[in-house]
Amino acid sequence: MTQESPVLENSGSSPAKLGSFKFDLRKHGGLLALVILLVFNALVTPNFLQPQTLFVNISQVATIAIVAIGMTMVIATGGIDLSVGAVMALAGALAPLIFLSPFGVEYPILGLIAAFTLPLFAAAFCGLFNGVLVSVLNVQPIIATLILFISGRGIAQVLTNGNLQTFSNDAFSYLGTGKILGLPFQGWLTLLLALIAFWFVRRTLFGRYLLAIGGNKRAALLSGVPVRPVTILAYVICSVLAGVAGMIVVAINSASDAARNGNLMELDAIAAAVVGGALLQGGKAPIFGAILGAIIIQLVKYTLLANGVEDEVALIAKAAIIVLAVWLQQARKE
């Protein structure tokens, strides 16, 4: 979570302390929920304290968290990106197509490099498309990204003829099944990406501009913030991260299913960002909050699944978390 509240001296500002109870609940509500979930699972869920459970959860949460990082940046500009799930499907479908192609088979190394990079370029292009629609053509973000939400998955399915593509390629599968120090590779990757994103938001010109645009776009423009390029870059980053997540999903399954890869991911990612403290009107980018949000959403899913609750009910639980998070945000505003 962000450490927004400054250490105040005696003469300090008023509202920070006035709303300290609510603020604390908002600030630590996520952590509290996490602790409750962990304790509950430790007591109730069978085999929860097994390493296997940890691995499963880490590999599941990684994709949500990676997408949520990008989503947080887009939300920080006051926008939203509905196309992340479709971009996952697209990037995920492209990667096996590349290393299974005649070229990829003939030059395995080059093919592998291309399989890792070209899908990300495709994803970046999707982000560019979204960003240009939003910031140059002034299309509302929810509509602008709806275009790729619909067509992106369609393109992915056309590329794969609507078939499930299975493959066996150990080097590529490392992305989804590899381990470092006994923990899943994608967990480390998530951590690394989160650290970079955190540094990006907190320490760089881009990060400051991102928050300024979300905080007051007109003021940012008049202060010399290059609003268009920065907004476009936020959408590009979001799409590239979605592309990474899409490839991880494919690597885990050793198969790409364009119809299901990233399905409903936009909702999980938005939920994770909001639970993590991102304000939908923009101006805040709590990167680690988004990670926490992703963990909570994943744990709730897992808790219900492991205790035999049906999937449909799990969806309702997810909605309840979002309601709670939004309520906490509202409470803070007053």
Added chain:
Amino acid sequence: MALPLLTAKSIDKAFSGVAALTSAELQIEGGEVHGLIGQNGAGKSTLIKIITGVYRRDAGTVEFDGGEASFINPREAQSAGIATIYQELNLVPLRSVTENIVMGNEPRKWGGLIDWKTANSQTKKVLSDFGLDLDVERPLGEYSTAIQQLVAIARAVSLNAKLVIMDEPTSSLDDKEVAVLFGVIRQLKQTGVSVLYVSHFLDELFEVCDRVTVMRDGQTIGCHQIAETDKFELIAEMLGRNIEDIKSAGMTDFGGGEAKRGEVLLQADNIGTDNRLRAFSATVHRGEIVGLGGLLGSGRTEAALALFGVDQLTQGRMVFKGEGFEPDDPVTAIRSGLGLLSEDRKAEGIIPDMSVRENLTLALLPRLTRAGQIQRGREREIVENFVKALGIKTADIDQPIRELSGGNQQKVLLARWLATEPDLLILDEPTRGVDVGAKLEIQSIIREYVDRGCGVILISSEFEELVEGADRIVVLQDGYSVSELENPGISEDILIAAIAHHHDEVSGANA
């Protein structure tokens, strides 16, 4: 003898231990227009918010209309008869005038459907009481801000308000609209409705108010019959200064205006944009303040936006520092050495959730960056220097700017531009809505800056500020620059005459 309509006694209010109000008092008689003045941070808005139920008081009593009043929210205050007209109107611009007026109290007919016929005629009647004749079925947003404000007042009155609170009601009105508003206020008074009138414009108080209450540092300093006081006494009380000092110092603090005019800095030749700027010409030298005079809508702000690259030129040319100049956007304008302190502090200036530090360095940021990374040590140092030099009152440079008073916010925004060390600084209403103390400070900062050899374009609706502050004044009308006045020798009367003078061949009259 009738009881007062509202009596607030020994009100205390503290935010996290810092006193905002200390035994503040306010008494409003029935059918009275009561002024409330004080510097920013004096506690005016806190007091109003306590009366209208936005904040809870820590101590003290409020009596309204003969009973104890402890409203827990603004809605309760409203149904008790206290209506507040905020600077930002809370009306629905896309809905009709009628809908805005009857909202929540729609007349019904059989079956619970809204009886629009009655609603429209009711609305027409309410508005005609104020001398307004509008097409009440048209969307409210099609009318001017002034009309919208009057509709808000009409709505309040139709809800049987006994007290109407107006917070800076004239800040976005032109003179004619102000006159209409004053007419309405007098009418309210005749029907026995009281008005609490909060304003920075002292002249207005003398025009409409019966009594005026002065606040300073969370306390009520005095309450006067308006007929028995004068401007100097009120200012002295607001500032806690001696009357004689103020009289001898003059009302603005731009200093002598030595006019060490240097080389030509900017030359604009018949520039125009699609944003109602038709043909504007002006020259700014180093070391001088050039004022832009004119009525609202005469193109002053639009001229600033054109110079700053926000609006693109459709005609004319500019020369800046000896070179042809046509910025595509503010980024290029800033890089070339321009700065623009925008007119609307809230909508175009501050980024409310960001800290003082982040707001102050926003324009300077590219120069504080190495390899994309912000140099935080240097940033802090610069901010701390400006906070000290400009006397910005903030608990901490990481305090969110929204928590500062208006005057201090304005100083931060001024510092945002001074930090970039621009050659030419455009100031659009730099002292609007800030208290007298901060105003004098801001004016002397500007003069000091000019004396270092930079140029300033000053836009102000206060004739006094222009006349005393500017070395020259370019007068605008309908998007054309029509004449130019030169100090010394400009008086308010001369300026007003130039603004009011009708120019038939405006396009040919460029100075």
